[in-house]
Amino acid sequence: MIRNDHSIEGKAILVAEGDESSYREINSILLASGYKNILWARDGGQLLEILRGFYSQLGELGLIILNHKLPNCEVQNICQSINRFDENSRIPVIITLESKADLELPIIPSECKNNAIELISKPINKSEMDSLVHLCLLLKRERDIRREHEESLIDELSERKVMEARLKYLISHDELTGLANHRSLEKSLELSIHHCRNFNRCGALLYLDLDNFNVINDIEGHETGDRLLVSVVKQIRKELDKNQHIARIGADEFCILLEGVNQKQAMDLAELLRIRVDEQHFVTGDKSYHVSASVGIAMLERSEAISRPSEIISHAHQACYVAKSQGRNKIHLFDKRDTATHKLRDDVHWVPVIREALSLNRFVLYFQPIVRLSDGEVSHYEVLLRMKGEGGTLIGPDQFIPVAERMGLIHNLDMWVIENAIDFLAGLPETDSKTSLAINLSTYAFQDVAILPLIKQKLETTWVSASRLTFEITETAAINNFDKTRELVARIRALGCHFALDDFGAGFSSFNYVKNFPVDYLKIDGQFIQNLVSDETDQVLVKAMIDIAKNLGKKTIAEYVENIETAALLKDFGIDYIQGYLLGKPSSEILESGSHQIKEMINQIPGTEPLFVD
Ligand code: C2E
Ligand code: CA
Ligand code: CA
DSSP states (O other): OOOOOHHHHTSEEEEEOSOHHHHHHHHHHHHHTTOOOEEEEOSHHHHHHHHHHHGGGGGGEEEEEEETTOTTOOHHHHHHHHHTSOTTSOOOEEEEESSGGGGGSOOSOGGGTTSOEEEEESSOOHHHHHHHHHHHHHHHHHHHHHHHHHHHHHHHOOHHHHHHHHHHHHHHHHHHTSSSSHHHHHHHHHHHHHHHHHHOOOEEEEEEEEESHHHHHHHHOHHHHHHHHHHHHHHHHHHSOTTSEEEEEETTEEEEEEESOOHHHHHHHHHHHHHHHHHOEEEETTEEEEOEEEEEEEEEOGGGOOOSHHHHHHHHHHHHHHHHHTTSSOEEEOOGGGTHHHHHHHHHHHHHHHHHHHHTTOEEEEEEEEEETTTOOEEEEEEEEEEEOGGGOEEOHHHHHHHHHHTTOHHHHHHHHHHHHHHHHHTSOGGGTTOOEEEEOOTTGGGOTTHHHHHHHHHHHHTOOGGGEEEEEEHHHHHTTHHHHHHHHHHHHHTTOEEEEEEETTSSOOHHHHHTSOOSEEEEOHHHHTTTTTOHHHHHHHHHHHHHHHHTTOEEEEOOOOSHHHHHHHHHHTOSEEESTTTOOOBSSOOOTTOOHHHHHHHTSTTOOOOOOO
């Protein structure tokens, strides 16, 4: 195949081969691929002489193809002397072996392991040689570009400018050189897969995703976000070998390719990187943010039968997802059983159980108070679903709601909850006529047009006032099909119902969405609240969320309030409502009207004017 890439075709290729017919064979493969600048060294002496000629212009020599039995030559010495060249500009080497059996020989000195030294055995396979040559030349070009960039950086810049230039460098680098972007990662992975399959030299891919980057980026702006990325990358790089390939493949997602490591080494490095990121405190202005990362690990092993780069990237990504869902700031090794098999077994088991629970009325509603701080009144109760299991046990929604979503049963659950929650209100005595409820709706609720008529009809037949209902929807639900969802929300609001944006801050949306989305309450995600007292980053974020909500004219609710100290901080930040174990766990009954238990609790928050308790 002739390649139309002059920047690599033009480079010299040095073939060091004692046997003339072997040289001719290699030469004809190279010529057929369009390479013209081919040099021949018959022994070690000629090789050194040619190399010396290139000392001052390392960029011009693209590749050495070296027979490991070249007369008058120690292959190991050649590798070592190339290793001593400028580390950014090292010349790749393809070593030709006389037979497959030679693959077992310890040919590459350990300090040169990461220098792009490739092995190929005779008889030479044309297409294997062709693709190795191409990949090596690409690598050489990338190294040269990187060296040029770094040289100009070092020359040019003072302390502050270095930062800006590094930023530009980082951004252009992704696109310009192909070194650190997705495509380049795939190329390197191709080579690794080749190594793994043919030479049993395997490795691992780490997928590192920053936790909460979006929130910081939103609050502080993109420039600060970029600076944060640069400083994280700097930390990561410190721990990596110069030749361990790191690529930025998303806004805050990085892949790190490790060659020649076993599972333990890969996991150790992943854990080290996690710790390094976790140790960082990113300071901007007078604020300091704590950053953390979740890391997924996928092994590249012969037994894995991985044939495409995208497969291993996807495995590492899935592992990272598991790490995130286990609470973030964690590492996780990819395991086939994690996702596909586990889920499937679970789903198959759950479907009939959910159907039966619906038909036999085995679901129950629990209620958890949400309290207005200004007067200590229960503003409303969040409705939380439970399923009755064997022998009176209760099953939590985390067990069956995700399955119901995947298996298309969630509409039935959403409908069941709406109907039963309204019935519950209708059945309350006159003294509770002000009690209101917040109902969770699934991400998919608005894909069903039946939801609006159901709410309308149910409110009409029960005479329950629409103002006693709030619907909690998540950011994902709001963003999916933004316009349609917004319209449906507006129509349900027109009936008199309220809306809350649940799990706020946990997802990916920006404050822009909130601005344009008709909700009355923002419910700050519990993960920001649970450790509020000890985590300064959470404090900064929560305060910013409250301020922004205020500016947008929306009320704020904090969930997962578990102690007085948290409540006091939130009050200080200006939160409107709190919910959590401090005030009451979810229960099958609402509080008795006239009960003062909550007001007494609110009275204990420092700085509270004593509320009236009779
Ligand atoms: P969510 O809407 O974020 O609900 C809050 C969860 O936090 C509830 O868990 C609640 O029991 C728990 N919680 C409240 N206060 C505290 C606290 O102080 N500390 C701690 N550690 N946890 C607290 P639950 O009931 O297990 O619900 C889990 C999720 O299941 C809910 O998250 C919601 O997404 C979903 N869900 C619950 N009921 C329904 C429902 O009726 N329909 C739909 N579609 N989803 C529901
Ligand atoms: Ca909720
Ligand atoms: Ca929530």
